[in-house]
Amino acid sequence: MTTTTTELVVVERSDGGVVRVTLSRPEAKNALSRALNLDLLRLAEELGDDPAVRAVLLTGAGDAFSAGADLKERRGIAAADSGPFIDAISGAIRAWAEMPKPTIALINGAAFGGGLELALACDFRLASEAAVMGLSEVRLGIIPGAGGTQRLTRLLGVARAKELVMTGRRIDAARALAVGLVSRVVPPGELDRAGQELADELAACAPLSLVMAKWAIDEGSHLPMAEALALERRCYDVTLMSEDRNEGLRAFAEKRPPRFTGR
Numbered sequence: 001m002t003t004t005t006t007e008l009v010v011v012e013r014s015d016g017g018v019v020r021v022t023l024s025r026p027e028a029k030n031a032l033s034r035a036l037n038l039d040l041l042r043l044a045e046e047l048g049d050d051p052a053v054r055a056v057l058l059t060g061a062g063d064a065f066s067a068g069a070d071l072k073e074r075r076g077i078a079a080a081d082s083g084p085f086i087d088a089i090s091g092a093i094r095a096w097a098e099m100p101k102p103t104i105a106l107i108n109g110a111a112f113g114g115g116l117e118l119a120l121a122c123d124f125r126l127a128s129e130a131a132v133m134g135l136s137e138v139r140l141g142i143i144p145g146a147g148g149t150q151r152l153t154r155l156l157g158v159a160r161a162k163e164l165v166m167t168g169r170r171i172d173a174a175r176a177l178a179v180g181l182v183s184r185v186v187p188p189g190e191l192d193r194a195g196q197e198l199a200d201e202l203a204a205c206a207p208l209s210l211v212m213a214k215w216a217i218d219e220g221s222h223l224p225m226a227e228a229l230a231l232e233r234r235c236y237d238v239t240l241m242s243e244d245r246n247e248g249l250r251a252f253a254e255k256r257p258p259r260f261t262g263r
Contacts, residue, residue, distance in 0.1 A: 008036045009043065010061070017054030018199040019047055026062030031070040032114045037088035040118075044095035051262055054203035054210075056099070057195050058122060059106035060115075065131070068113025071140075089114050090146040097121035097147065100211045102202045106195045107131045107182065112170070117144060120151040123214065124198060125182040127173040128191045133181065134170035154221065156180055206244040207262035212236070 005011075010022040021043060023030035032040075047053050060066055069089055074082060096103060096118060105119035106126055111133040119125050119133070127133075135144045135152065143149060144165060153161040160179055164171070173185045186194045202210065212235040220228035239245055243263045251258035 006039060008033070009039045011043065013052075016200065017052055017203045018057065018196070019053050019055070020057040020059070021047075023058075023060040023066055026060075026064070028070065028072075029064040029067035029110060030060040030062070030115070031067050031072070032089050032092070032118070033070040033073050034085050034088045036070075037092040040092040041088070041095045044092070044099045048095075048099040048101055051207075053101050054207055055199040056101055056103045057106055057199055058096070058103060058118070059108055059191075059195070062109070063130075064109040064115075065105070065107045065111040065133075066115025066118060067110055068115045086145060093118050093121045093146045097151070100214065102199075102210055102214065104195055104198055104202075106191050107133065107173075108188070108191055112136055113144070113148075114146050117146040117148045117151070120155065121147060126184045126186065126191060126194055126198070127176060127182040128188040129173050129185055130188050131173040131176070131182075131185075132170055133173075133176055134168065135165050136168040136170065138166060139168040152181075204257070206239070206242070206248060206258070206260040208242050208244055209239050212238050 005024075008024055010024050012020040012022075023036065025031060025033070025036065047056055069085075074085055077085070093114070102124070103122040104124040104126065105122040107119055108128050109131055111119050111131065113136060116133050116135055135148045137144050137148075149161065149165055152165065156164075156179055163169070171179075171181075173182065176182045177185045184194060216232045216235040220231050223231065244258075244260045247260060248258050
């Protein structure tokens with residue numbers, strides 16, 4: 001395990017290819033300042049391009065995942081001058097959504113506004129029983145502007161998304177599980193273990209297959225069925241010609257775990 005620490009983010013890398021990223025502003029409930037968003041954008045690009053990375057965990061230090069955009073930082077800034085701050089948070093969240101590696105949000109506490117939008121950009125969301133989440137922007141005179149209206153709708157459907165976005169309602173982990181916002185809820189002391197187990201399971205799969213499967217799902221979900229099936233076939237053909245496909249067949253025949261290389 002190697003650990004890299006900056007003022008705002010802690011990055012831990014394991015020998016098995018699992019990377020854990022921790023937002024490190026516990027005194028501010030891990031609010032997404034412009035500097036933190038720029039760090040998240042840089043990390044998404046670095047981890048996405050690193051062939052040694054198999055899966056990425058994302059969580060927050062202390063008792064919050066992220067309380068959302070850093071409104072204290074924006075206090076006193078005119079709306080016309082807020083573009084760089086908005087661009088930073090939307091750019092960071094988009095970069096996490098577009099990262100080709102599988103990503104897992106471990107929602108350990110509050111995930112509000114931009115914090116929940118960041119979690120929505122991940123492929124998987126696991127939550128502590130203590131977690132509370134919501135997109136409360138309408139109660140502040142704005143709307144979710146970093147993908148929340150779109151990603152939540154694609155995840156939960158129009159009716160559920162309208163219920164949560166247009167009321168600004170906060171929900172607990174049990175409700176989030178019931179509506180499909182998270183895939184698993186565990187006691188607070190078990191969240192890290194549950195996340196590590198899922199990350200290890202993903203890391204054991206063929207890396208190129210994961211990239212192509214993620215691409216086929218994400219891109220195909222917006223297409224008519226015929227076009228989506230054609231996209232799936234193109235992604236399948238990429239894996240068909242890979243060394244890992246041959247290694248998978250050999251390992252199956254030899255009754256041993258495969259040794260995938262991502263090629």
